[in-house]
Amino acid sequence: MSFQEPIHDVAQLAMVELFTPKFEESLWFFHDVLGMTPTEDDGTSCYLRAYEDRYHHSLKLTRADHAGVGVVGWRAASPQALERRVAAIEASGRPGKWIEGHKGYGRAYEFTTPDGHKQHLFWEVEYFKPSAEQKSKLLSRPQKRPLRGVPVRRIDHINLFCSDVTKNAGFMQEHLGFQKRENVIFGGQDELACWLSVSPLVHEVAFTKDQAGPGNRLHHLAFWYGNQGQMLDLADILMEYDVRIEAGPAKHGVSQAYFMYVYEPGGNRIELFGDTGYLIFDPEWKTLTWTEENFFDGGGVWFGGELPQDFFVYGTPIVEAAAAAQAEAEAAVEPAE
Amino acid sequence: MSFQEPIHDVAQLAMVELFTPKFEESLWFFHDVLGMTPTEDDGTSCYLRAYEDRYHHSLKLTRADHAGVGVVGWRAASPQALERRVAAIEASGRPGKWIEGHKGYGRAYEFTTPDGHKQHLFWEVEYFKPSAEQKSKLLSRPQKRPLRGVPVRRIDHINLFCSDVTKNAGFMQEHLGFQKRENVIFGGQDELACWLSVSPLVHEVAFTKDQAGPGNRLHHLAFWYGNQGQMLDLADILMEYDVRIEAGPAKHGVSQAYFMYVYEPGGNRIELFGDTGYLIFDPEWKTLTWTEENFFDGGGVWFGGELPQDFFVYGTPIVEAAAAAQAEAEAAVEPAE
């Protein structure tokens, strides 16, 4: 029996840090429009959650000079799983170190993707505790659904711009147990994008070729509705309040996601994610590959309009700021000694 | 580190057999109304799939004297996983045996729940191969979406009536790796129902106390839309064509499912499953327990009307036929020799 059993050591995308140069406006977007609930603000960062997110935060919104992504936080499937993955990363030769004291979770292992995107992997988390007034009668809902905006339910996935899709994905596959569900390859050349998951979701992380920048940037962070109609309600509101919609509401062929991409006021691209698309339960799943031919005939957009050129080149930090950011990010992770 | 790591050996609910005493009418329901596609009919059974089901069939519709459920088919996560689970079942002392030659999958291990519901566990499956005309441009869709009825996308879960919820659930937890996500206990007494899964879904299988019958019956089989609006469209059609809707479209507190229960013409209760409710990614999930107090204040139905009395007592085979069926079912599984 030569079937390669999958690794189940990473449980979920738990928390992501975004940088914003327009903190108040970004907070308005996440709080008033997406209906997220702040847990605390330490002066540097405000910590927020969607109403069905279970932990201290799913979004760490950090005041900064430029937009972009900070730490991407993954929860391990068990304490043992955490140890196994750290051992694997260390064996890989990539630098990494244990860190302590981050708000919202305990001891974490910090490492980077080959491109330099900073990652934390941890087991211990701080659960959100609703006040009496916030408490929902729905046992599976950590707090009442808010009355603000069109509230998102939970964090879903992250899409990272990188200089080498295959290499970054390979690292996540080999050492963290992700499976490549779909990808895009034009003319038999380099992978342009791929979608990876550790669960039946099509992706918790995706990598997209950064054709306009140096890599190590954010393409987008996604929050989930699970519902088509709420996306239309949100689009209506975004138009009213002058938040830029880049594309959608529309349906991708890739992942079958009913999507909308918007720029939060700080400049980061946020995906709002409507219905679930499809879920993968088949253990023999083979990567689905879109080519130049079918990507433009249903793959990129199944219905609902084309993806604009910006979708393929815009990321944060924006290109001008990205070179500096790259240097910074690379300096931030020093090998454990 | 005492954290008990979960077992990932069962991948999915793959195929279920239903018995119908009104084959033509049942076939009309699954084919014309739910838009399922027949793979073949061997004179005894017709094999059908929802349009995003990937294998030879997800529903085996068998001509019979009475309604009810036949084999419940689970796909293992790997060949190794299949061996591990068979070893565990055998070690448990429950009878079981290997069988060969079932349409749609290879060598399978046949066993029963403590109540007697027949189960198959297998690794090898026959994939559905679309004709040129059936082939979809959507790579993740095994065939085009049909133009008939309001077509379901995939099989979702099964709910089994049983004489002892805890005992049946316990067997699936201990030997097959299911996790108990939610349950109902009134007055500190016996479990009335529970929902179990091997994936982020809240359930692939549920057990409900059979208060009116002998157990070993079907409560319902569920197919998935992933979409609220399609449920309303379907309800509209069911009313037009005189298919009985028992409850819904409405939202359960348990599982947050947007549901509708209907009786297919053969008498089996079918759940049509709208939006996904919630998904469980937290590896420390603890069973959510609904009690007499909160079950009737949002648990049974979060919104959309009450569950009628029938929901708690009707199952197939109907009670009159059930005693006979029970005897039959018990006789059907002989220990491997």
Added chain:
Amino acid sequence: MSFQEPIHDVAQLAMVELFTPKFEESLWFFHDVLGMTPTEDDGTSCYLRAYEDRYHHSLKLTRADHAGVGVVGWRAASPQALERRVAAIEASGRPGKWIEGHKGYGRAYEFTTPDGHKQHLFWEVEYFKPSAEQKSKLLSRPQKRPLRGVPVRRIDHINLFCSDVTKNAGFMQEHLGFQKRENVIFGGQDELACWLSVSPLVHEVAFTKDQAGPGNRLHHLAFWYGNQGQMLDLADILMEYDVRIEAGPAKHGVSQAYFMYVYEPGGNRIELFGDTGYLIFDPEWKTLTWTEENFFDGGGVWFGGELPQDFFVYGTPIVEAAAAAQAEAEAAVEPAE
């Protein structure tokens, strides 16, 4: 040519006054949950609008000892139409008088239905003027869609409990030009309910037999979404915030409305109105009559659960307060001298 041409003199249901004994809680409901915008509060009443209502207010929420309906305000189709209808009412012998100075509209003719429900008919209205911040880029939208709750778009219709359905409806038909679109008659006896309109809507006003009270009460006031999904979102929120849902979201056979009935905290039944049902353009429309047989087989509820007993007997003011209210209401309209 004996075809009786319809009268087009009443343009629309424009404004309704509700009494509430729990003003703050009622205001929370209309403002925070239904997202209505207050225009002003004169200490006795707060005036509110849905975000696509065009005038000064569509709801006058009045502090009172008991729940119930005050003035029902209709806008005439033209100044000439107003004069014609006043002449017709005066010719009918029913008492009535001109009044001046009501907030939101000019000179109005005040009269009552045979049961005593107070009505105003007027031509001149005060239009809502949005502030710079409220102004929408959508030319047809008088203000931006609010970020609060699940906001309703406009007032839709009113349903009045009365002692004699046919008599009250007849008055509106004969003197105001309403057309009877659907009704309910059991066993060839008295009309139990009917739905009347002056436009392609199935109803701007309905009359329901008050079987538990003296008549001259409110059955419900309806606001419009035009959308199924928003009803499900609202239902979710109502459950969270303990607002009682009496029935729905579900679809009536009568009017094909996708409906939900809730009790605002002051006790008045409010209908939230999802999709439009159907519109009537056929000028030869004949009243559709539901009988005991088909009313309970799709008429009352096409899908989505039964109407509870309360739906047929509960109104405001509640029965205990209604006798007194009836006396008051009758005293309130004195014939013009």
Added chain:
Amino acid sequence: MSFQEPIHDVAQLAMVELFTPKFEESLWFFHDVLGMTPTEDDGTSCYLRAYEDRYHHSLKLTRADHAGVGVVGWRAASPQALERRVAAIEASGRPGKWIEGHKGYGRAYEFTTPDGHKQHLFWEVEYFKPSAEQKSKLLSRPQKRPLRGVPVRRIDHINLFCSDVTKNAGFMQEHLGFQKRENVIFGGQDELACWLSVSPLVHEVAFTKDQAGPGNRLHHLAFWYGNQGQMLDLADILMEYDVRIEAGPAKHGVSQAYFMYVYEPGGNRIELFGDTGYLIFDPEWKTLTWTEENFFDGGGVWFGGELPQDFFVYGTPIVEAAAAAQAEAEAAVEPAE
């Protein structure tokens, strides 16, 4: 009192004839995909209805050499109204004549718009009579909702390409009683488009400047769902079955329509119309004018992607065929003698 009272003599857009050079494929589209029901086929034309259309047909699909629109059929509001409108048209000096014997309606007055679009106005109609099997329990529904495709509910409106928007609209306003609800004027120049109605709908007819052709062409014919979700279902199916979607599903600012434009296989643009947008009840409605500035900031598309260039220039017959068609159409209406 100088308020100009509106004319209520045209009740509705009842029936439209489309020409198709690919009859079988067009019939597949309207029958299998849009779920329309054929009434009869006389060898030249097939007559079809949406399931809530009340008359013999709403669509006359005619075999022809080229795509385009034939007769546009309006139902008068009464026999008297028909006479009044004919008198008005005749007084206007435009040619016209009475015709007899058209399938689906009685004596009709035939005339053309200034551009030459052929119109019929009539009072007597043949109602659709469902077979026992087609009969719905929903009294307001002329037949059961079909099980085919994503069935449309009724005809909604027509948009005509013309050489002079103001002139064509003016004719419909002055002589037929239409009201101009919205229009588009860039740079204070000629009207580019306008939307007219005789009911609370924003339009039963629209005129669009034919910038690429000679006018007297079809821009699109619209059918109504009244529902957002069904549009997404339909879009999914159209992609599967290779029907070209030109734009949408998306929301217009103009009319607030949730729309999708597709090319039926014969080449005619068909609009599928989701939710109702808004309804106009205000009798003092003033035309809303979109300019170059706001048309491209929410007017053309409120959300959901841009309108492609084709939307502004493509019509049927296609330009090459249009000159010939124009000559034909003009010859077809001879003044009554």
